Amino acid sequence: MPESNAPIRFTIPIGPQHPALKEPGHFQFTVDGEVVTSAYVRLGYAHRGIEKAAEQRSWIQNLYLIERICGICSHIHALAYCLAVENLAHVEAPPRAQAIRTVVAELERIHSHFLWIGVSAHEAGFETLFMYSWRDRETVMDLLEGLTGNRVNYSANLLGGVKFDIDQAQADSIRKGLDFLEERTRHYLDVISHDSTFLQRTRGIGVMTSAQAEVMGAVGPTARASNVKRDLRVEAPYAAYKAFPVQMVLDTRGDLEARFEVRLKELFESFRLIRQILDALPEGELAVRLPRRIPAGETVVRLEAPRGEVYYFVKSAGADKPERLKVRTPTICNLTSVIRLAVGHQLADVPMILAGIDPCFSCNDRMVQVRDTKNDSQKLMTWEQLRQHGIDFYRSNGK
Amino acid sequence: MNVLLGIASLLVFPGGLFLLVSGLMYEWADHKLIALLQNRVGPRWFQPFADTLKLLMKEEIIPDGVNSIMFVGLPLMALAGALTAGLYIPLAGLPPTFGFPGDLIVVLYLLSLLTLGIGLAGANTLDRFSLIGATRTLTQVFSYEAPFLLALLGPAMVAGSWQVGKISAYAGSHWLILTQPLGFLVAVIGLMGKLELAPFDAPEAHTEIVAGAMTEYSGRGLALFNLGRAVELVIGLTLVSAFYLGGLSNPLWFLTKTLALLLVLVGIQSLLTRLRIDQTVGLWWRYGVLLVLIQWLIVILFRGF
Numbered sequence: 001m002p003e004s005n006a007p008i009r010f011t012i013p014i015g016p017q018h019p020a021l022k023e024p025g026h027f028q029f030t031v032d033g034e035v036v037t038s039a040y041v042r043l044g045y046a047h048r049g050i051e052k053a054a055e056q057r058s059w060i061q062n063l064y065l066i067e068r069i070c071g072i073c074s075h076i077h078a079l080a081y082c083l084a085v086e087n088l089a090h091v092e093a094p095p096r097a098q099a100i101r102t103v104v105a106e107l108e109r110i111h112s113h114f115l116w117i118g119v120s121a122h123e124a125g126f127e128t129l130f131m132y133s134w135r136d137r138e139t140v141m142d143l144l145e146g147l148t149g150n151r152v153n154y155s156a157n158l159l160g161g162v163k164f165d166i167d168q169a170q171a172d173s174i175r176k177g178l179d180f181l182e183e184r185t186r187h188y189l190d191v192i193s194h195d196s197t198f199l200q201r202t203r204g205i206g207v208m209t210s211a212q213a214e215v216m217g218a219v220g221p222t223a224r225a226s227n228v229k230r231d232l233r234v235e236a237p238y239a240a241y242k243a244f245p246v247q248m249v250l251d252t253r254g255d256l257e258a259r260f261e262v263r264l265k266e267l268f269e270s271f272r273l274i275r276q277i278l279d280a281l282p283e284g285e286l287a288v289r290l291p292r293r294i295p296a297g298e299t300v301v302r303l304e305a306p307r308g309e310v311y312y313f314v315k316s317a318g319a320d321k322p323e324r325l326k327v328r329t330p331t332i333c334n335l336t337s338v339i340r341l342a343v344g345h346q347l348a349d350v351p352m353i354l355a356g357i358d359p360c361f362s363c364n365d366r367m368v369q370v371r372d373t374k375n376d377s378q379k380l381m382t383w384e385q386l387r388q389h390g391i392d393f394y395r396s397n398g399k
Numbered sequence: 400m401n402v403l404l405g406i407a408s409l410l411v412f413p414g415g416l417f418l419l420v421s422g423l424m425y426e427w428a429d430h431k432l433i434a435l436l437q438n439r440v441g442p443r444w445f446q447p448f449a450d451t452l453k454l455l456m457k458e459e460i461i462p463d464g465v466n467s468i469m470f471v472g473l474p475l476m477a478l479a480g481a482l483t484a485g486l487y488i489p490l491a492g493l494p495p496t497f498g499f500p501g502d503l504i505v506v507l508y509l510l511s512l513l514t515l516g517i518g519l520a521g522a523n524t525l526d527r528f529s530l531i532g533a534t535r536t537l538t539q540v541f542s543y544e545a546p547f548l549l550a551l552l553g554p555a556m557v558a559g560s561w562q563v564g565k566i567s568a569y570a571g572s573h574w575l576i577l578t579q580p581l582g583f584l585v586a587v588i589g590l591m592g593k594l595e596l597a598p599f600d601a602p603e604a605h606t607e608i609v610a611g612a613m614t615e616y617s618g619r620g621l622a623l624f625n626l627g628r629a630v631e632l633v634i635g636l637t638l639v640s641a642f643y644l645g646g647l648s649n650p651l652w653f654l655t656k657t658l659a660l661l662l663v664l665v666g667i668q669s670l671l672t673r674l675r676i677d678q679t680v681g682l683w684w685r686y687g688v689l690l691v692l693i694q695w696l697i698v699i700l701f702r703g704f
Contacts, residue, residue, distance in 0.1 A: 034676060
């Protein structure tokens with residue numbers, strides 16, 4: 001039989017429900033034995049219609065909504081939105097507010113990177129590192145809670161400033177927490193660069209050259225681990241990064257080990273920056289007033305989230321609501337590299353490669369693709385048609 | 400009277416009930432110690448019992464496309480194999496209930512029934528995670544089984560017998576870990592490979608292939624496989640500590656030595672990162688077998704002169 005000569009396609013589905021993924025996404029890996037021969041991704045399982053919802057809420061109500069795009073980097077989304085609105089209104093937040101925004105953004109980066117170390121150690125089957133890094137992450141969560149009152153959605157931003165001040169006692173507790181975290185980070189850096197069983201799972205795995213990273217549009221630490229100079233805090237400083245510059249952390253190797261090292265070394269930069277800002281916190285107001293209706297116009301804001309570049313496009317028609325809000329999160333830029341790099345690797349390396357970009361699916365889902373499995377037809381519906389389709393569907397199903 | 404005693408030894412001690420209970424207790428000790436090393440609270444002492452009871456009470460779902468006789472029978476076979484092996488080993492520091500020359504080989508093969516059962520159970524279903532898990536389980540059998548067997552034959556050679564009772568009696572007066580450290584190392588790691596403990600848990604790496612070969616199992620089948628594994632943990636600990644750690648002459652020594660050995664396993668489990676299946680195989684055939692053969696060579700040379 002001619003069919004038997006063709007290689008048997010054995011597909012491993014990962015997701016939308018799978019122990020390796022804490023969020024819904026669907027990956028299909030065709031394997032030959034243990035080696036991946038092709039990969040496919042399908043997204044959209046956590047599409048929440050946030051962009052549409054933002055068009056129906058006022059500029060201020062949107063702050064609440066935007067902060068909930070991502071559970072890990074909630075601050076950076078709110079910050080991007082605030083900066084965009086401030087751009088449109090031609091106002092600038094006072095320097096003290098900018099500095100506090102930056103402190104929270106860097107604390108968030110620390111919390112995100114610690115979370116990521118744990119998750120990827122878990123994917124590698126190194127549960128002890130997972131447990132320890134998450135225990136230490138509690139320190140930075142407590143700092144954020146002490147500062148803002150919340151562990152996750154800090155809601156630190158106002159349009160035109162921040163909601164709270166940092167007093168001397170808070171600054172001291174942050175410094176103390178940072179000392180502890182710095183010591184722990186040094187330890188983890190030692191573990192991930194010297195533990196031989198861990199290196200077996202990271203060294204030389206998922207190598208992405210800098211040319212590949214450029215072509216695939218990788219962003220954030222994933223790109224920097226492949227020696228692509230891409231860090232918006234350095235390239236296009238925003239908030240207080242102009243006054244307090246950061247060093248870009250680069251690595252030339254491009255494998256998983258490099259991604260681990262880049263993220264951990266970035267933490268030292270964050271510790272240094274937060275201390276520097278706390279020592280020289282500018283005096284002044286915390287917020288400026290913004291009009292209820294934002295002048296018509298368009299603006300683009302790009303910020304460096306813990307995972308990479310966050311892109312915001314905001315359009316105002318002069319009303320009290322945005323005309324259009326477009327969000328692009330770093331995961332969508334980095335996912336291409338997972339699909340490309342997984343091919344040729346062992347199945348066991350795939351969760352590691354996927355975790356290596358620090359994926360966050362719920363934030364990147366901007367659309368959902370509905371497949372008609374019965375007849376393979378493609379059709380586009382307008383909003384009205386879709387609404388009518390829904391009414392007809394439920395009517396014909398007797399509900 | 401003898402018949403009654405025989406039945407008691409099969410059903411209560413050292414056969415059935417004792418093995419099951421001690422298996423679950425050792426499983427709890429394993430989980431609790433790992434939790435403590437990982438800065439967690441860990442389960443309470445009755446957690447494994449509660450888990451087992453819950454699974455036994457649940458409905459067993461037989462998926463489409465499986466041979467249902469095998470699906471139901473394999474867990475039974477695996478548990479029966481592990482329990483039978485318990486009759487030939489010095490459990491709780493008492494001499495083995497049964498014994499005949501060469502029963503060491505029988506014990507090792509009875510213990511392999513569990514892994515074989517898991518592998519076949521995975522291959523029996525149509526589930527893709529199970530199939531990959533079964534492939535990995537069976538690959539792992541071929542990699543650690545030989546070194547583990549060879550490592551346990553080292554003490555057999557110096558004791559001059561292939562009967563578990565006689566070897567352990569000989570080992571009672573000789574701490575073979577001192578004279579055969581390489582063999583001990585391979586035996587401990589072989590035991591971990593056999594039990595699919597971390598870092599040798601690639602066959603059931605849940606971040607890749609969910610639960611491996613046992614993905615389709617729920618309820619009774621899963622409970623029996625888990626029980627089999629718990630029993631095998633006790634038997635493995637008993638065998639290795641009887642052979643290498645100066646024998647098990649009384650229940651107190653049994654408890655001390657097996658728990659000390661468990662502590663070593665716990666340390667290895669929490670310190671290392673999971674190996675890929677190719678790395679596991681490479682480790683065994685490149686280093687494990689070589690180490691054991693060197694150990695054998697040393698034993699043979701010393702006995703020769």
